[in-house]
Amino acid sequence: MLPQKLAEEAIVPNLNETEHEGKEEDKESQSIFSVKNLLWHGGSSWDAWFSCASNQVAQVLLTLPYSFSQLGMLSGILFQIFYGIMGSWTAYIISVLYIEYRSRKEKENVSFKNHVIQWFEVLDGLLGPYWKAIGLAFNCTFLLFGSVIQLIACASNIYYINDNLDKRTWTYIFGACCATTVFIPSFHNYRIWSFLGLGMTTYTAWYMAIAAIVHGQVEGVQHSGPKKLVLYFTGATNILYTFGGHAVTVEIMHAMWKPQKFKYIYLMATLYVFTLTLPSASAVYWAFGDELLNHSNAFSLLPKSGFRDAAVILMLIHQFITFGFACTPLYFVWEKVIGMHDTKSICLRAVARLPVVVPIWFLAIIFPFFGPINSAVGALLVSFTVYIIPALAHMLTYRKASARQNAAEKPPFFMPSWVGMYALNTFVVAWVLVVGFGFGGWASMTNFVRQVDTFGLFAKCYQCKPPPPPAAVAAAPHH
Numbered sequence: 001m002l003p004q005k006l007a008e009e010a011i012v013p014n015l016n017e018t019e020h021e022g023k024e025e026d027k028e029s030q031s032i033f034s035v036k037n038l039l040w041h042g043g044s045s046w047d048a049w050f051s052c053a054s055n056q057v058a059q060v061l062l063t064l065p066y067s068f069s070q071l072g073m074l075s076g077i078l079f080q081i082f083y084g085i086m087g088s089w090t091a092y093i094i095s096v097l098y099i100e101y102r103s104r105k106e107k108e109n110v111s112f113k114n115h116v117i118q119w120f121e122v123l124d125g126l127l128g129p130y131w132k133a134i135g136l137a138f139n140c141t142f143l144l145f146g147s148v149i150q151l152i153a154c155a156s157n158i159y160y161i162n163d164n165l166d167k168r169t170w171t172y173i174f175g176a177c178c179a180t181t182v183f184i185p186s187f188h189n190y191r192i193w194s195f196l197g198l199g200m201t202t203y204t205a206w207y208m209a210i211a212a213i214v215h216g217q218v219e220g221v222q223h224s225g226p227k228k229l230v231l232y233f234t235g236a237t238n239i240l241y242t243f244g245g246h247a248v249t250v251e252i253m254h255a256m257w258k259p260q261k262f263k264y265i266y267l268m269a270t271l272y273v274f275t276l277t278l279p280s281a282s283a284v285y286w287a288f289g290d291e292l293l294n295h296s297n298a299f300s301l302l303p304k305s306g307f308r309d310a311a312v313i314l315m316l317i318h319q320f321i322t323f324g325f326a327c328t329p330l331y332f333v334w335e336k337v338i339g340m341h342d343t344k345s346i347c348l349r350a351v352a353r354l355p356v357v358v359p360i361w362f363l364a365i366i367f368p369f370f371g372p373i374n375s376a377v378g379a380l381l382v383s384f385t386v387y388i389i390p391a392l393a394h395m396l397t398y399r400k401a402s403a404r405q406n407a408a409e410k411p412p413f414f415m416p417s418w419v420g421m422y423a424l425n426t427f428v429v430a431w432v433l434v435v436g437f438g439f440g441g442w443a444s445m446t447n448f449v450r451q452v453d454t455f456g457l458f459a460k461c462y463q464c465k466p467p468p469p470p471a472a473v474a475a476a477p478h479h
Contacts, residue, residue: 054197059153070235087243091266181324205276233443241378375444
């Protein structure tokens with residue numbers, strides 16, 4: 001099939017590439033109207049853009065107003081722009097390292113047919129087994145908790161439509177629903193889901209902004225943030241988490257027909273995401289102010305309406321998609337561990353993947369703290385997985401003059417010197433280590449422990465309204 005052949009296209013040019021180019025174009029024109037290809041097989045630059053933009057904001061869209069209440073309006077906006085640009089830079093660095101690794105391997109005649117390259121393999125090929133172990137540990141743990149957060153968000157959201165069941169019961173139900181992602185083979189097959197997912201977050205973001213403006217400011221609204229350092233760095237770390245959604249960059253690149261085109265796609269996706277996150281978070285914070293400090297999910301304050309219910313339902317579907325995005329690399333790792341990665345049967349692979357879902361389900365029930373868990377994951381895992389490790393890996397990969405001279409990708413046009421790249425990478429490492437992991441880790445874990453002390457582990461219904469006391473129900477008079 002054409003998509004499979006294109007997906008296996010070598011990054012290193014070969015003599016037959018030009019010869020077969022015309023034939024490939026003919027095949028493409030013949031199959032372009034195939035419904036299966038249209039909906040199922042994606043590998044273009046647009047597919048990658050939709051995947052990045054759709055995956056970057058999901059449930060975190062609902063927690064950004066909460067972060068604004070911790071940071072204040074100005075800091076919230078500035079941190080979004082700052083971490084959005086920094087996240088785009090490290091996504092670019094990851095793409096450069098992927099191309100470097102793959103070009104070196106293809107020069108050695110290594111074939112990647114029926115094999116999906118992952119981030120830890122890139123680190124192994126460029127820097128050795130110790131870096132592989134570090135990358136594997138951080139990446140898998142981050143994706144594990146990223147999947148956990150999607151389950152928690154599903155239960156938190158559906159509760160605002162139907163509160164007949166508590167959030168823990170909804171977590172059981174959505175855990176079973178999300179387990180069906182084991183049947184989606186790879187990122188090639190997320191074409192229609194990425195497109196729909198981005199539409200869903202776009203609707204939700206603009207619903208939040210418009211609904212907050214129409215609602216107006218609540219009586220006596222206060223915007224006192226930032227009030228405490230703990231809250232300030234907790235909010236900042238949630239935004240670090242928001243723009244650190246590129247732990248699946250390598251898998252998305254590998255699903256592209258021409259991975260070399262990925263370099264600036266993440267930046268383009270981030271610019272679009274700004275149009276969703278900045279207006280929605282600013283408007284909701286403007287309307288509700290400090291009330292958000294005790295409402296980490298924006299849906300809990302927005303007035304109930306058909307538009308809100310539609311946004312909740314769309315976000316539930318999108319969280320299912322994002323769960324699949326986060327889990328698919330974990331499925332790949334698990335398949336490689338048990339020797340099932342080359343199996344062509346979708347059903348066999350699906351059965352083999354099921355054990356990955358069980359711990360995710362369990363952790364979502366233990367830690368149902370929607371909002372605070374985002375900041376904790378951001379500080380302890382995202383900081384290393386998608387900021388510090390890629391920047392360090394890039395500096396070490398090109399530390400020798402020969403490596404820089406023979407680099408598959410030269411420095412970008414906007415920073416043509418290697419010195420500039422090293423300086424920027426050093427800044428990323430230092431900033432994220434001190435502010436993201438250091439201050440952010442202290443603040444987010446302090447806040448997280450506070451949630452555990454207040455609500456307990458296995459909380460049945462986190463931040464739910466308490467039921468009315470029996471005394472409040474007037475007894476009917478007896479006749």
